[in-house]
Amino acid sequence: MGVTVPFEAGRKRAHEPSLETLQALVAEDLAEVNREIVTRMESGVPLIPELAGHIIGAGGKRLRPMLTLGAAKLCGYSGRRHIGLAACIEFFHTATLLHDDVVDGSDLRRGDASANALWGNKSSVLVGDFLLSRAFSLMVEDGSLRVLEILAGASVVIAEGEVMQLTTSNNTETSEAEYLEVITAKTAKLFTAACQLGAIVAERPVVEEKALEIYGRNIGIAFQLVDDALDYSARQATLGKTIGDDFREGKMTLPIVLAYRRGDEDERRFWRRAFEEGDQRDGDLARAIALMERHGALADTVERARHYGAVARDALGIFASGRAKDALIEAVDFAVQRAH
Amino acid sequence: MGVTVPFEAGRKRAHEPSLETLQALVAEDLAEVNREIVTRMESGVPLIPELAGHIIGAGGKRLRPMLTLGAAKLCGYSGRRHIGLAACIEFFHTATLLHDDVVDGSDLRRGDASANALWGNKSSVLVGDFLLSRAFSLMVEDGSLRVLEILAGASVVIAEGEVMQLTTSNNTETSEAEYLEVITAKTAKLFTAACQLGAIVAERPVVEEKALEIYGRNIGIAFQLVDDALDYSARQATLGKTIGDDFREGKMTLPIVLAYRRGDEDERRFWRRAFEEGDQRDGDLARAIALMERHGALADTVERARHYGAVARDALGIFASGRAKDALIEAVDFAVQRAH
Numbered sequence: 001m002g003v004t005v006p007f008e009a010g011r012k013r014a015h016e017p018s019l020e021t022l023q024a025l026v027a028e029d030l031a032e033v034n035r036e037i038v039t040r041m042e043s044g045v046p047l048i049p050e051l052a053g054h055i056i057g058a059g060g061k062r063l064r065p066m067l068t069l070g071a072a073k074l075c076g077y078s079g080r081r082h083i084g085l086a087a088c089i090e091f092f093h094t095a096t097l098l099h100d101d102v103v104d105g106s107d108l109r110r111g112d113a114s115a116n117a118l119w120g121n122k123s124s125v126l127v128g129d130f131l132l133s134r135a136f137s138l139m140v141e142d143g144s145l146r147v148l149e150i151l152a153g154a155s156v157v158i159a160e161g162e163v164m165q166l167t168t169s170n171n172t173e174t175s176e177a178e179y180l181e182v183i184t185a186k187t188a189k190l191f192t193a194a195c196q197l198g199a200i201v202a203e204r205p206v207v208e209e210k211a212l213e214i215y216g217r218n219i220g221i222a223f224q225l226v227d228d229a230l231d232y233s234a235r236q237a238t239l240g241k242t243i244g245d246d247f248r249e250g251k252m253t254l255p256i257v258l259a260y261r262r263g264d265e266d267e268r269r270f271w272r273r274a275f276e277e278g279d280q281r282d283g284d285l286a287r288a289i290a291l292m293e294r295h296g297a298l299a300d301t302v303e304r305a306r307h308y309g310a311v312a313r314d315a316l317g318i319f320a321s322g323r324a325k326d327a328l329i330e331a332v333d334f335a336v337q338r339a340h
Numbered sequence: 341m342g343v344t345v346p347f348e349a350g351r352k353r354a355h356e357p358s359l360e361t362l363q364a365l366v367a368e369d370l371a372e373v374n375r376e377i378v379t380r381m382e383s384g385v386p387l388i389p390e391l392a393g394h395i396i397g398a399g400g401k402r403l404r405p406m407l408t409l410g411a412a413k414l415c416g417y418s419g420r421r422h423i424g425l426a427a428c429i430e431f432f433h434t435a436t437l438l439h440d441d442v443v444d445g446s447d448l449r450r451g452d453a454s455a456n457a458l459w460g461n462k463s464s465v466l467v468g469d470f471l472l473s474r475a476f477s478l479m480v481e482d483g484s485l486r487v488l489e490i491l492a493g494a495s496v497v498i499a500e501g502e503v504m505q506l507t508t509s510n511n512t513e514t515s516e517a518e519y520l521e522v523i524t525a526k527t528a529k530l531f532t533a534a535c536q537l538g539a540i541v542a543e544r545p546v547v548e549e550k551a552l553e554i555y556g557r558n559i560g561i562a563f564q565l566v567d568d569a570l571d572y573s574a575r576q577a578t579l580g581k582t583i584g585d586d587f588r589e590g591k592m593t594l595p596i597v598l599a600y601r602r603g604d605e606d607e608r609r610f611w612r613r614a615f616e617e618g619d620q621r622d623g624d625l626a627r628a629i630a631l632m633e634r635h636g637a638l639a640d641t642v643e644r645a646r647h648y649g650a651v652a653r654d655a656l657g658i659f660a661s662g663r664a665k666d667a668l669i670e671a672v673d674f675a676v677q678r679a680h
Contacts (some may be wrong), residue, residue, distance in 0.1 A: 122442075126443060145480070160385050
């Protein structure tokens with residue numbers, strides 16, 4: 001097991017790319033965002049901060065709100081609006097995590113018991129609705145119709161992506177294009193909005209907003225592709241996550257799409273049995289990983305991620321060099337290279 | 341079985357109060373709202389209009405959007421904004437119905453198979469999220485920050501009410517005040533917002549907006565109280581609904597709250613067994629209804645509804661007489677008297 005991809009030509013670093021540069025760049029703002037999050041998940045109903053605190057507090061990277069903060073810095077923004085909006089983005093993200101875990105029947109989240117495992121599906125659905133509503137009230141407080149259009153529009157697209165994913169689940173005929181459509185909507189749309197907001201609060205020209213939009217979409221796609229490869233990779237275990245969750249849930253991610261299409265009739269019968277007939281047996285996951293390796297499906301999934309990462313990096317070309325740009329570019333490298 | 345409440349003193353009608361007067365008043369607008377609903381639940385993901393169409397199309401009264409339309413008429417509004425907002429209110433309502441049915445594990449909705457029974461819980465959660473997002477995008481399209489504040493705020497309160505209800509479930513110690521807090525949030529808040537919007541789009545003075553707010557909250561509470569009584573009433577069967585759903589789900593509605601508090605220690609043991617220990621046996625529902633009847637719990641629940649209905653009616657006192665006012669008052673009478 002383990003995906004081997006050559007280190008990117010022409011790029012050398014003294015250290016492994018990480019999110020630390022971005023974290024250092026936005027540290028002060030992020031501390032404020034965290035305070036805003038804690039304040040705004042308060043409620044007279046104790047179960048709400050209790051359950052929300054469990055998932056919001058538990059080791060998330062805060063990647064999406066950091067992108068809003070980083071994009072605002074890149075655009076030279078010196079106001080305060082990005083704080084509430086970054087909190088809004090994180091509430092949004094957390095609401096979808098809560099509902100995803102219910103839909104996927106996941107007992108674990110980041111190596112810890114999931115909220116639905118601890119409090120039950122009912123609580124997760126309803127507290128997810130609360131966080132979604134709180135996200136909306138935060139964006140209304142910002143008071144800009146442009147911001148509201150972007151976030152309300154993103155919310156519709158994300159929900160459509162989630163439903164689309166449900167309908168492609170267990171369908172081995174899912175194409176790479178359909179898979180891309182799903183992740184562009186359900187994952188990359190929130191990254192897109194998160195980055196776009198940086199240019200909007202700073203009232204930068206459309207060309208910069210567009211650039212951040214493209215950056216956001218592409219880092220989002222790269223991020224999801226690597227996530228989908230990691231789900232089958234030994235690297236995952238070192239992150240405290242289980243391997244093969246997507247397999248057990250019958251999720252048609254790109255590694256499976258590629259392995260199925262590159263496989264022979266015997267292999268396809270195996271995939272159909274495991275994914276469509278839901279007949280999974282001992283040893284199936286190991287066989288699945290062996291097939292993906294034989295066909296280079298995991299390495300090529302990461303290779304696709306590298307492509308989207310390159311597009312994300314180039315989108316930032318129009319911005320002046322500096323700490324913010326460096327940090328956002330390193331975030332792309334991190335998104336891609338954490339596969340190794 | 342069957343609740344007997346004296347016909348309201350001093351009020352006589354040639355016909356049973358119904359929603360027909362309100363329906364006739366807003367018929368044209370409602371047809372437009374229905375078209376808007378059909379258009380806006382469209383999506384490139386076929387499961388969305390399919391599932392949403394099932395629940396939106398299936399025999400709902402459209403009471404909440406009709407209240408927005410009726411309130412706008414009462415305020416002499418002649419514009420178009422109330423159409424989109426009424427559709428928004430209905431999307432909101434439908435999203436909560438979808439999630440409620442998942443949370444309650446209901447197989448039936450209005451005598452028909454529920455969406456979760458037909459498409460599964462996963463689809464209902466995610467299509468509910470879509471409808472919630474669509475509701476938000478409709479209110480953003482309206483473009484008024486005042487409207488957005490009201491609806492985003494309502495959305496938070498409704499979600500809090502739903503979680504609060506979950507935490508009072510199976511708790512026989514729930515007080516009448518706590519129960520009222522739950523239904524004021526989870527049910528009456530949407531009625532409140534629906535009615536308030538009528539005055540806001542018509543740009544009427546605060547005193548009229550306030551009046552419609554009070555009308556909405558009180559008709560909403562009355563409506564929920566009667567619903568909760570009907571759940572144990574023979575009348576329910578004639579509406580194609582099952583009896584005792586709330587009992588089986590351990591929902592602490594006012595009839596139970598009253599019966600528990602008025603009962604002796606032996607009765608309370610029964611309620612605790614059925615609600616807290618979840619140990620329900622053959623004949624328990626019949627015994628529960630007999631106890632409620634003995635203590636007048638159903639009749640007094642309707643009596644409480646009558647009180648809130650009276651407050652709702654009086655709130656409209658400041659408006660000039662006319663068709664719109666008559667229709668909104670008859671809607672209150674309908675909300676209360678459908679108990680019989």
